[in-house]
Amino acid sequence: MGRYLGPLTKVSRRLGTYVGGSLKSFQRRNFPPGQHGRTQGRKKLSDYGLRLQEKQKLRYLYGGIRENQFKRYFEEAAKAHGNTGTVLLQLLERRLDNVVYRLGFAKTRRQARQLVRHGHFFVNGRKVNIPSYRVDVGDIIEVKEKSKKSPLFKENLESIDPRSIPTWLELDRDNFRGKVVEIPEEIELEIPVNVQHIIEFYSM
Numbered sequence: 001m002g003r004y005l006g007p008l009t010k011v012s013r014r015l016g017t018y019v020g021g022s023l024k025s026f027q028r029r030n031f032p033p034g035q036h037g038r039t040q041g042r043k044k045l046s047d048y049g050l051r052l053q054e055k056q057k058l059r060y061l062y063g064g065i066r067e068n069q070f071k072r073y074f075e076e077a078a079k080a081h082g083n084t085g086t087v088l089l090q091l092l093e094r095r096l097d098n099v100v101y102r103l104g105f106a107k108t109r110r111q112a113r114q115l116v117r118h119g120h121f122f123v124n125g126r127k128v129n130i131p132s133y134r135v136d137v138g139d140i141i142e143v144k145e146k147s148k149k150s151p152l153f154k155e156n157l158e159s160i161d162p163r164s165i166p167t168w169l170e171l172d173r174d175n176f177r178g179k180v181v182e183i184p185e186e187i188e189l190e191i192p193v194n195v196q197h198i199i200e201f202y203s204m
Contacts, residue, residue, distance in 0.1 A: 008060065008110070017057055017191050051201035054194045061191060062092050063109035069132070074202050085195035089187045093168075094180075096123065097131035099141055103171050103178040104160030105153055120147040135180050143176035 045053060059070050077087035092098065097106075097113040100121060106112035113131040115121070121128060122142045123135065135141065143153055157173050165171050168184040 008064070048201075048204065051197040051204070054197040055201050057191065058092070058193050058195070058198060061109075061189065061193070062095070062098060063113050063131075065092075071202070074198070078199075078202075084199055086185075086187075088195065088198070089189075090184055091134070093184050093187055094134045094136075095131060096121070096128060096133040096135060096141070099135050099169065099178070099180070102166055102169055103141065104157050104165065105143060105176075105178075107156055107159075120144055120153075137180055137182055139180045141178045141180075148176050 073091045080087045100112040101109045116131045119129045168182045170179040
């Protein structure tokens with residue numbers, strides 16, 4: 001299954017939780033998409049459906065990660081020491097596109113993915129254009145010199161609340177630079193996700 005490139009608002013409506021797209025549109029039409037979405041409402045999900053829904057919420061929250069790639073993250077987390085759910089979130093958080101988003105260089109993870117793909121970022125002085133690139137403690141993420149002149153980055157950084165930047169990251173706003181200071185332990189997601197349901201989904 002390839003990466004979903006369609007409107008995230010439709011996905012949000014289908015899941016009943018905002019995972020991206022137009023927030024105003026989602027709030028205005030918070031019912032399943034389709035001809036009968038408004039009249040039929042939301043059907044009660046089976047146990048399998050509940051677990052699938054939680055997995056989909058996390059996939060789309062992180063920009064619509066491909067199913068096979070998301071499964072590989074889970075399998076790596078399951079083999080690692082520690083809590084599988086925590087390790088899974090850590091692997092997702094350490095993606096370069098997510099770090100770019102968390103630092104405020106991009107307004108959405110989708111935008112962050114696009115900016116990384118277009119080669120706007122350096123990691124430890126080397127250009128990296130792979131959104132799934134995994135950062136580590138001590139890594140320096142920096143907007144390349146030419147791109148610093150773009151009003152997009154300036155506007156994005158000016159609009160971010162410094163308090164929203166997670167403690168495991170450090171932002172040097174003046175120099176368009178960020179640093180990974182530790183591996184994230186307590187991860188706050190924008191929406192509630194039952195990670196245990198995701199573990200159970202892949203164990204079924």
